[in-house]
Amino acid sequence: MVRLNEIREGELAVPLPARQDAGLYFIGTIRTPWTDRLECPRQGRLDGPTCRIDVASPWDRGLEGIEAFEQLEVLYWLNESRRDLMKQSPRNDGEARGVFSLRTPVRPNPIGTSIVRLVKVDGPVLHVKGLDCLDGTPLIDLKPDRTLFNPLAPAQAGDFQVGDEA
Amino acid sequence: MVRLNEIREGELAVPLPARQDAGLYFIGTIRTPWTDRLECPRQGRLDGPTCRIDVASPWDRGLEGIEAFEQLEVLYWLNESRRDLMKQSPRNDGEARGVFSLRTPVRPNPIGTSIVRLVKVDGPVLHVKGLDCLDGTPLIDLKPDRTLFNPLAPAQAGDFQVGDEA
Numbered sequence: 001m002v003r004l005n006e007i008r009e010g011e012l013a014v015p016l017p018a019r020q021d022a023g024l025y026f027i028g029t030i031r032t033p034w035t036d037r038l039e040c041p042r043q044g045r046l047d048g049p050t051c052r053i054d055v056a057s058p059w060d061r062g063l064e065g066i067e068a069f070e071q072l073e074v075l076y077w078l079n080e081s082r083r084d085l086m087k088q089s090p091r092n093d094g095e096a097r098g099v100f101s102l103r104t105p106v107r108p109n110p111i112g113t114s115i116v117r118l119v120k121v122d123g124p125v126l127h128v129k130g131l132d133c134l135d136g137t138p139l140i141d142l143k144p145d146r147t148l149f150n151p152l153a154p155a156q157a158g159d160f161q162v163g164d165e166a
Numbered sequence: 167m168v169r170l171n172e173i174r175e176g177e178l179a180v181p182l183p184a185r186q187d188a189g190l191y192f193i194g195t196i197r198t199p200w201t202d203r204l205e206c207p208r209q210g211r212l213d214g215p216t217c218r219i220d221v222a223s224p225w226d227r228g229l230e231g232i233e234a235f236e237q238l239e240v241l242y243w244l245n246e247s248r249r250d251l252m253k254q255s256p257r258n259d260g261e262a263r264g265v266f267s268l269r270t271p272v273r274p275n276p277i278g279t280s281i282v283r284l285v286k287v288d289g290p291v292l293h294v295k296g297l298d299c300l301d302g303t304p305l306i307d308l309k310p311d312r313t314l315f316n317p318l319a320p321a322q323a324g325d326f327q328v329g330d331e332a
Contacts, residue, residue, distance in 0.1 A: 101235065107307060
């Protein structure tokens with residue numbers, strides 16, 4: 001069962017700070033077939049249903065050239081998630097693990113990341129496969145998949161730096 | 167040359183909204199050998215220098231179990247980046263491309279993502295390889311690498327849903 005807002009046996013909640021440290025702009029909206037948290041996939045699949053990413057103005061001016069990449073990294077804001085559970089019990093069986101050893105949507109900064117396959121670009125709308133989020137999820141970033149991207153800018157000293165330890 | 171704050175030939179800046187839509191907590195600090203943007207690698211390397219991720223209290227309570235993963239996904243806040251450049255010229259040669267077709271730190275929501283190799287966990291401190299950010303960069307999330315993680319929670323209907331199109 002997907003979490004709604006309960007705290008389960010073995011879980012640990014912490015008080016959240018009063019102040020936040022940085023702010024996000026929602027730059028678009030993700031449209032998927034899933035309108036209920038009880039149906040959403042746990043993980044997207046690249047052969048899943050085609051979903052839409054609607055990029056809002058003026059951010060759509062940043063899409064030029066994106067069609068060159070077969071796969072993209074998508075960042076989105078899991079706006080229905082609580083943020084205070086440092087230990088969680090995904091199976092609801094009394095066994096709990098730290099949030100950072102899970103890919104749960106419930107996290108201090110509820111940012112989801114997916115690798116998607118780009119099917120089509122239609123103006124400010126991207127058609128993609130591989131998402132796992134609810135319909136209406138706010139978009140926060142799009143990047144070329146790291147494995148397909150070579151920096152255009154010239155390399156710097158750090159690019160050649162190798163560690164001397166294991 | 168790395169960007170400091172200039173706007174280059176061919177680039178497009180847009181006015182930023184007055185309001186932000188969501189807030190982030192900084193949950194720790196990343197310590198790297200790079201204190202100058204002119205030295206930072208363009209992309210991290212898994213055989214690079216060992217860097218430190220200091221997870222702050224109370225967020226360190228969420229680290230339990232993280233040592234099981236050889237690779238982690240790290241999200242951080244590129245706090246020195248301007249956010250308004252929808253078209254950018256990485257080579258500063260008059261040719262510009264959309265921000266979402268680049269992995270530049272200059273983006274509407276300046277979130278960097280890296281895949282790192284976990285070398286050691288020492289209480290609230292992780293030792294990792296593969297980072298590319300400046301010393302002092304604020305941490306916003308840690309997740310197991312998606313390729314190493316299987317959801318613990320039971321699958322839902324969406325996990326079995328396959329698309330009928332290309």
